[in-house]
Amino acid sequence: MKVSTHRAGSRIVATSVLALLVTLANGHERPLAAQQTAGPSADAAPAVTFTRDVAPILQENCQVCHQPGAIGPMSLMTYDDVRRYARRISRIVEARDMPPYQYDADVGIQKLKEDWRMSDEQIQTIIQWVAAGSPEGDPADMPPPIDWPDPAEFRLAERFGPPDVIIRSDPYDVPAIGQDRWWRPVVPTGITGDRCIMAIETKPSVEGRAVAHHANSSFRVDGESAGRLSEYALGKVGEIVPEGACRKAPANSEVVFDIHYWPNGVDLVDDQVEVGIWLHPEEYEGTYDQTLTLYFLQGGRGYDIPPHGTLMTQGFHTFDTPVRIDSWQPHGHTRLVAMSVEILRKNGRKEMVSMVSNWSALWHHSHLYDDDVAPLLEVGDQLILTGWYDNTENNRYNPDPDQWVGIGDRTADEMSHAWIAVTHLDEQGMERIKAERAARLVSERPGG
Ligand code: HEC
Numbered sequence: 001m002k003v004s005t006h007r008a009g010s011r012i013v014a015t016s017v018l019a020l021l022v023t024l025a026n027g028h029e030r031p032l033a034a035q036q037t038a039g040p041s042a043d044a045a046p047a048v049t050f051t052r053d054v055a056p057i058l059q060e061n062c063q064v065c066h067q068p069g070a071i072g073p074m075s076l077m078t079y080d081d082v083r084r085y086a087r088r089i090s091r092i093v094e095a096r097d098m099p100p101y102q103y104d105a106d107v108g109i110q111k112l113k114e115d116w117r118m119s120d121e122q123i124q125t126i127i128q129w130v131a132a133g134s135p136e137g138d139p140a141d142m143p144p145p146i147d148w149p150d151p152a153e154f155r156l157a158e159r160f161g162p163p164d165v166i167i168r169s170d171p172y173d174v175p176a177i178g179q180d181r182w183w184r185p186v187v188p189t190g191i192t193g194d195r196c197i198m199a200i201e202t203k204p205s206v207e208g209r210a211v212a213h214h215a216n217s218s219f220r221v222d223g224e225s226a227g228r229l230s231e232y233a234l235g236k237v238g239e240i241v242p243e244g245a246c247r248k249a250p251a252n253s254e255v256v257f258d259i260h261y262w263p264n265g266v267d268l269v270d271d272q273v274e275v276g277i278w279l280h281p282e283e284y285e286g287t288y289d290q291t292l293t294l295y296f297l298q299g300g301r302g303y304d305i306p307p308h309g310t311l312m313t314q315g316f317h318t319f320d321t322p323v324r325i326d327s328w329q330p331h332g333h334t335r336l337v338a339m340s341v342e343i344l345r346k347n348g349r350k351e352m353v354s355m356v357s358n359w360s361a362l363w364h365h366s367h368l369y370d371d372d373v374a375p376l377l378e379v380g381d382q383l384i385l386t387g388w389y390d391n392t393e394n395n396r397y398n399p400d401p402d403q404w405v406g407i408g409d410r411t412a413d414e415m416s417h418a419w420i421a422v423t424h425l426d427e428q429g430m431e432r433i434k435a436e437r438a439a440r441l442v443s444e445r446p447g448g
Contacts, residue, residue: 048129049137050079056143057122058082061099063146070151071209077145083134090130093123100363104355108340111370113240154276156201156238163201163276165189165249167217169257171270174211178263180410186220189253191279196246196286199278200239202232208271213262213411214364215273219253226250228292230275231419233331233364239292242326242371245423246286249277262411290326290423297339297387297416298407305335305405305414311389313416316344318382322430325375326421328354329366330387333414334397335405336361338388341418346380361397366419372437376430387416 048054058066058076066072075081082089092098096105101116129135149155154163170185204212214233219226227248230239241247259273280286297315305311330339340355353375354367369375377383393401405414425433 046132046135046137048125048132049135049141050082050129051137051139051141051143053125053137054082054129055079057118057125059143059146061116061118061122064148065099067148079136083136086130086134090127093118093126095358096123097358097360100360101365102356102358102360102363103365103367104357108352108354109369109373109375111373113368113370114237116365152206154201154203154238156199156240156276156278160199160278164279165191165277167255167275167277169215169259169273171272172259172261172268174208174261174266174268174271175263176265176267180213181261181263182409183259183261184257186254186256189219189249189255189277191249191251191253193251193282195249195251195282196280196284197241197249197277198280199241200230200247201237201276202230203274203276204232205268205271205273207266208261208268208273211261211264211266211268211271212273213260214258215260215275216258217275218256218258219250220256221250221253225256226253228294229255229277231292231294231329231366232273236329236364236366239327239366239421240368241286241290241421242324242374242423244286245288245290245326246280246284247290247292247421249279260409288423288425288429290421292419292421294331294417295383295385295420297385297418302407303414303416305389305391307402307404308392310392313387313389315385315417316382317385319377319379319422319424322379322425322427323377324423324425324433325353325369325377325383326423327366327368327419329364329419330356330359331364331415331417331419332359332387332389333361333411334399335389335391335395335414336387336416337390337395339418340386341420342384342386343375343377344382344384346378346382350384351375366421372440376433378430383420385418389414 062076064070066074066076068075074085076085096117099116099118103112103117105117149158157163167187167189169183169187172183174181202215202217204215214231216231217229219229227250255275257273295315295317298313303311303313328341330336332339336359338355338357338359341353343351343353345351391398391401391405399412407414407416
């Protein structure tokens with residue numbers, strides 16, 4: 001404890017000690033937020049108020065999940081709701097754990113589509129508001145409430161309208177308590193000609209959201225597998241295929257589901273998972289095929305993580321043609337704490353593409369690279385995937401640091417792969433994309 005080393009006026013000492021206690025309770029160092037309150041005099045109007053500054057941020061970033069009946073554990077709709085949790089909110093947004101979109105802001109590609117992260121300015125506004133004692137402000141400043149979409153609806157419907165095709169898994173009963181279980185029904189798509197997919201969203205039932213741990217789906221034609229349709233794991237919204245590429249939905253196909261239910265205190269009867277597919281018009285032909293594939297890490301082997309131990313593992317991947325990487329989604333369970341994707345160019349240059357250093361198995365996102373920055377790989381360039389595992393008690397999600405952990409399907413086992421959407425190009429396609437990007441850069445330059 002370094003309380004005695006604080007040199008400050010008596011009023012500030014009091015708040016500093018309080019802030020220090022908060023710091024200790026948090027378990028790590030952070031700026032002493034309460035000191036920021038020492039500035040304004042008592043009768044000045046608060047610089048940051050709930051109604052004017054904070055409520056709009058919560059509307060935009062939090063309320064979709066934090067309202068009565070939604071998946072968040074508490075409502076953040078009114079001043080009274082929010083004030084009760086002010087400290088926790090300040091900590092959680094500063095750590096970038098909420099909104100739940102784990103993706104490092106300081107390395108790699110930052111231009112993403114469907115990005116849920118808040119701006120530094122929004123985060124600072126919340127921190128300052130809590131540090132200033134969470135003042136309400138003028139009720140007249142309160143923004144009008146938002147007209148929320150029905151949680152039973154597809155999220156991507158706001159952008160693309162209702163899906164063209166909805167495929168429903170056969171009904172399944174999941175008990176409230178029990179072992180992990182897997183459900184693999186086969187359902188016809190009803191798609192009669194080859195089509196290109198624009199977007200896909202997998203949607204568990206409203207009651208099943210905390211129980212459907214993952215739900216993958218593949219196409220099958222005449223008993224033969226015909227490509228991956230989609231990957232879903234808790235918290236994920238959807239996948240969007242970039243303009244010009246074609247993720248194929250084959251004619252006369254069936255969808256093979258691979259659903260992993262994880263009994264979690266909810267008794268589900270006749271549960272169904274839905275996959276919504278938005279199709280391009282029949283005449284649309286993407287120039288290049290896009291595939292979604294699982295790329296392993298684990299150095300080509302399995303692994304075991306010892307009790308109270310840590311592990312790092314890597315996977316290396318090359319491609320037969322030039323490619324564009326459209327999205328990246330790490331996958332692991334409770335001992336995975338971080339994953340990165342890098343490119344090792346054939347001339348030896350290494351580039352960080354993306355890093356998630358506060359992984360949470362509760363949330364899975366397909367990080368969709370913006371069209372202008374999606375990484376391009378020549379033949380001979382390598383993708384390096386790296387995963388870090390922590391089986392010690394320092395890992396806040398670790399259910400039991402005394403266990404050996406190996407690779408397996410159960411939630412208590414580990415996994416080590418990433419889902420990556422790749423557009424398979426040729427030399428010509430690669431040159432065209434580079435030229436288009438260069439042209440856009442010039443036209444965006446002031447006066448250009
Ligand atoms: C996509 C849904 C979603 C969004 C958006 C979201 N939350 Fe959450 N939040 C959850 C869920 C689910 C949990 C409980 C599981 C967990 O902690 O991940 C949670 C947990 C929390 C907790 C921890 C509660 C506790 O028991 O300690 C806080 C605080 C919180 N959220 C605040 C926020 C704030 C503030 C925002 C916006 C800046 C936000 N959340 C945005 C879904 C969401």
